[in-house]
Amino acid sequence: MNHTYHVETKCVHSGWNPENGEARQIPIYQSTTFKYNSTDEMGKLFDLESNGYFYTRLQNPTNDAVASRIADLEGGVAAMLTSSGQAAILFAILNICEAGDHMICASEIYGGTLNLAGVTLKKFGINCTFLSVDCTDEELLAAFRPNTKLVFGESVSNPALAVLDIERFAHIAHEHGVPLIVDNTFATPINCQPFKWGADIVVHSTTKYMDGHATQVGGCIVDSGNFDWEAHSEKFPGLTTPDLSYHGIIYTKKFGKLAYITKATSQLMRDLGATPSPFNTFLLGMSLESLPLRIERHCSNALAIANFLQNHDKVSYVNYPGLSGNKYYERAKKYMPKGTCGVISAELKGGREAAVQFLDHLQLASIATHVADAKTCVLHPASHTHRQLTDEQLVSAGISPGLVRLSIGIEHVDDLIADMEQALSYVTLI
Numbered sequence: 287m288n289h290t291y292h293v294e295t296k297c298v299h300s301g302w303n304p305e306n307g308e309a310r311q312i313p314i315y316q317s318t319t320f321k322y323n324s325t326d327e328m329g330k331l332f333d334l335e336s337n338g339y340f341y342t343r344l345q346n347p348t349n350d351a352v353a354s355r356i357a358d359l360e361g362g363v364a365a366m367l368t369s370s371g372q373a374a375i376l377f378a379i380l381n382i383c384e385a386g387d388h389m390i391c392a393s394e395i396y397g398g399t400l401n402l403a404g405v406t407l408k409k410f411g412i413n414c415t416f417l418s419v420d421c422t423d424e425e426l427l428a429a430f431r432p433n434t435k436l437v438f439g440e441s442v443s444n445p446a447l448a449v450l451d452i453e454r455f456a457h458i459a460h461e462h463g464v465p466l467i468v469d470n471t472f473a474t475p476i477n478c479q480p481f482k483w484g485a486d487i488v489v490h491s492t493t494k495y496m497d498g499h500a501t502q503v504g505g506c507i508v509d510s511g512n513f514d515w516e517a518h519s520e521k522f523p524g525l526t527t528p529d530l531s532y533h534g535i536i537y538t539k540k541f542g543k544l545a546y547i548t549k550a551t552s553q554l555m556r557d558l559g560a561t562p563s564p565f566n567t568f569l570l571g572m573s574l575e576s577l578p579l580r581i582e583r584h585c586s587n588a589l590a591i592a593n594f595l596q597n598h599d600k601v602s603y604v605n606y607p608g609l610s611g612n613k614y615y616e617r618a619k620k621y622m623p624k625g626t627c628g629v630i631s632a633e634l635k636g637g638r639e640a641a642v643q644f645l646d647h648l649q650l651a652s653i654a655t656h657v658a659d660a661k662t663c664v665l666h667p668a669s670h671t672h673r674q675l676t677d678e679q680l681v682s683a684g685i686s687p688g689l690v691r692l693s694i695g696i697e698h699v700d701d702l703i704a705d706m707e708q709a710l711s712y713v714t715l716i
């Protein structure tokens with residue numbers, strides 16, 4: 287795709303250029319396997335000597351078209367789709383980390399990633415140091431060890447809505463010879479392009495805004511192609527020394543800028559699975575066409591509702607990086623000048639009771655454990671995601687009993703505000 291095109295154009299055209307008489311929409315290659323005329327042709331594929339499809343766990347034309355669309359949106363050189371966002375994060379890490387290694391991770395991240403990095407990867411011998419996105423340079427520098435292999439953070443974090451100073455984190459990671467991996471799920475490439483600020487790898491849960499209609503769970507890893515693995519060869523032997531499972535090929539030598547994604551596909555996807563279904567990928571590809579329009583609406587609706595809630599006398603506090611008083615307002619303006627995302631959190635003055643009254647009286651917004659969907663949904667962490675915690679434990683986890691999380695959809699904003707207004711009228715302040 288022509289790299290001078292705007293992101294709106296790429297969303298519609300990247301990854302699929304039909305020839306004369308071919309399908310206009312990305313076709314669904316719902317096939318596990320692909321046929322060849324000679325043993326030799328097929329053998330070359332197994333040796334990574336020629337390009338082509340043989341088994342959908344490794345590569346599939348529908349998956350490749352959509353992966354290449356997302357790579358283009360992020361301004362990367364290659365991408366790999368996975369069956370979930372969690373799988374994308376796991377593979378992005380395992381591609382360069384093994385037992386005995388260490389990573390640094392922002393502490394304001396998605397709960398699933400927090401468990402992955404803090405609990406499950408530890409059992410694999412990979413240790414993680416968590417640091418707030420607001421840590422000082424000194425604290426960040428002090429976290430590096432000789433076996434540190436990467437730094438990880440979310441551009442806009444789920445659910446805290448903290449904004450990562452991508453340039454600062456990338457700079458310090460590079461000074462230590464390791465890449466910065468950014469989870470760009472909430473901002474999407476429409477609002478934030480982490481590669482422009484020095485991030486090396488981007489991961490996504492495509493389940494969220496990219497899909498946007500609550501239809502498929504999926505993930506994606508995108509490589510900028512900018513990190514020089516060979517310059518830090520001693521840290522990344524998996525990329526820069528022979529892979530015995532492929533007759534000793536060296537990924538950086540054979541694939542250059544495509545080394546990281548080729549290794550993730552031909553080694554990790556081969557051995558661990560987590561391949562998306564081509565049908566799910568088709569849905570994702572189609573949803574990407576309208577991503578810029580939806581994101582614009584999500585953000586303008588969220589800002590209007592954040593302002594409405596902030597001025598409401600039954601609301602004590604609103605957290606949205608697009609509000610001028612927000613802690614991350616300036617940083618968000620720098621990295622996401624068009625807006626951040628459609629998720630807001632707000633604290634009701636009446637605490638737990640008030641939050642429950644508010645949610646139970648909403649008619650248009652639905653109660654759902656999901657975010658980043660066209661349909662507005664709400665969640666009460668104290669009753670749902672963090673239900674097992676006492677009020678004291680909630681407060682120490684930074685979640686007050688009266689906190690509600692709202693994922694603002696693309697409905698007409700007046701209807702959403704009217705719904706919230708009537709639901710708030712039932713809230714009693716004792």
Ligand SMILES: *Cc1c(COP(=O)(O)O)cnc(C)c1O
Nearest residue numbers: 370371372396444471491493504
């Ligand atoms: C949802 C989410 C994930 C996990 O993605 P799944 O597709 O649910 O596996 C990872 N990171 C962020 C920021 C998320 O919001």
